[in-house]
């Protein structure tokens with residue numbers, strides 16, 4: 341996707357702001373990707389993470405995955421995110437888990453990673469690659485910061501055809517739908533950056549569950565807000581319901597899905 345510089349910066353800022361909001365946490369919970377920590381564990385196993393390895397979590401959000409990987413696999417994890425607020429939350433999470441010696445978080449942009457060449461053994465990027473305005477540059481940055489033989493594990497929303505117009509608003513962005521690509525396009529972007537694709541694993545069921553949970557949370561939130569006669573600025577419950585219902589249909593038809601992709605830097 342070709343985007344002018346100000347438009348690209350605006351997209352990143354909007355995406356980060358969206359995930360800082362209480363609204364995102366209300367609808368998505370602690371882990372901001374379909375499949376939650378269970379799918380993160382699957383990614384960790386596919387990447388064969390081990391104690392002593394250095395892992396980069398690109399777009400680490402609230403740090404739930406980074407902390408989980410360090411705890412589960414004993415590896416050292418660095419998380420970077422575009423949102424200062426989320427980096428702060430992630431640092432607190434690592435402290436509270438007693439894992440600050442293994443996990444640290446920094447402010448950064450996936451398209452300009454603040455690390456020297458070859459500094460990591462593995463890299464993960466969960467439900468975020470699809471939101472990056474310049475995916476080509478981001479994939480190149482993944483390759484640059486990994487050592488030779490290093491591995492990347494992506495988990496993202498996949499799209500195999502055109503989406504209905506209602507799937508381009510706020511809720512569609514929250515669940516990473518609007519900018520999703522077919523899985524072979526993600527693979528091609530990584531190959532262009534020099535990676536060899538090892539494994540592609542579809543998981544449409546996790547997106548289905550996420551959208552079902554979002555619809556349930558929306559109903560609950562709407563009820564509470566109606567009873568208390570409150571309004572959330574910028575949130576139209578009726579529109580959100582339409583978007584969620586359309587997303588559910590599109591997943592059922594097979595146009596939207598979710599998947600893991602693993603690749604190695606030869």
Ligand SMILES: C[S@@+](CC[C@H](N)C(=O)[O-])C[C@H]1O[C@@H](n2cnc3c(N)ncnc32)[C@H](O)[C@@H]1O
Nearest residue numbers: 356359372373399400401421422449450466468
């Ligand atoms: C859907 S959330 C996923 C967060 C985390 N990976 C997870 O699975 O819980 C998307 C994240 O991407 C971050 N983000 C968006 N654009 C970014 C960029 N250009 N560089 C780094 N992080 C970015 C947002 O701030 C947000 O935390």
